[in-house]
Amino acid sequence: MQLADRISRLGTEEAFAVLARAKQAEREGRDMIHMEIGDTDFNTPKAIVDGAVEALQSNKTKYLPSAGLMELREGLAKKLSKSRGVDVLPEEVVITPGGKPMIFYTILSTINEGDEVIYPNPGFPTYESVINFTGGKAVALEMKGESGFNFDVEELKKIANEKTKLIIINSPQNPTGGILTRESLEAIAEIAKKYDAWVFADEVYSEMVFDGEFESILSIPGMRERTIVLDAYTKTYSMSGWRVGYGMCPNKEFASVITNLINNSVSCAPNFTQWGALAAIDNPEVDAEVAAMREEFKKRRDVLFAGLENLEGVACHLPAGAIYLFPDITGTGRSSNDVYNFVFDKANVAILPGTSFGRFGEGYVRMSFANNSIERIEEAIERMAKVWPELIG
């Protein structure tokens, strides 16, 4: 029995493997602190839960059109028009089960064998995985720690060329927490126009900015027609298990292509979760809950940052957005994988090696600060500090 060749080119998001490992350790009686997966411990806002429960009770449990519930597409078109400063039609918005499918569908729709795709590395692992899977050429743009993970425009200019078909950007960025400045966005836009490339803007952390302002590449003239935006309910509303994401397409034709991929793969995103999602639109109570979460995450970020500063061999950059710290651990003299395994085994704290985010992640580990209370984060730091001398040797 032989599998298709393309399967060997598919990567994985290792956070799920480490989550499974940590859950198994818990079943064996260990008290694990979860910092591996990018998740939040807040309840989903009540209005959203109520909206979904009401939908379930009124039998909104059947198929929907593949592109999603029209009321939700209309609501999101309005929300996106306002937040991104462009006119968005409901027919250009598609609802997907979580945000990830939009990565898959966009790369499948735009990339032929051999086309080049520029993507951030370290970066969200699904980009590189799906580029390779589809036969595209994955061209890594290194996110450099020494420059505070600022986007390196000069490097982008060097690697972009006539074969560049798609540029993937992610701001605020997973795993580094970096945000793209207006100047960087303008430079990326310039290059995309020069080579007539699509831009995929992964904006799932757009509402998780702690310092500075979120800016979308959409707001730059000429980018609306070549940019696909991904956003999701996952992080913003603490809804990772609900699976509600959405894409904003450059035009209706592009949206039809994505809709047909939804049709062929999952038929449609679940019905009642979309009614829940609709309850968040234009709802000041939900907005207040999101703002409170953001405030709390900022405090947690600062506590974890301060704690890591005291560990020998660790140098940390304070992230402006998203929900992760990405400390440099080269000063410990150990590899990313060693540090991850050591912390898991000796401190019962689940984190990720930086290499889960690509080859340029070596020398780092990623820790999510959104999953635990401040007390629990302090405990994680204490546990690590206690065993650290053994790691340093």
Ligand SMILES: Cc1ncc(COP(=O)(O)O)c(C=O)c1O
């Ligand atoms: C940058 C980025 N894009 C997309 C996703 C996928 O989100 P979802 O869980 O909605 O599929 C994540 C999840 O961690 C992410 O960090």
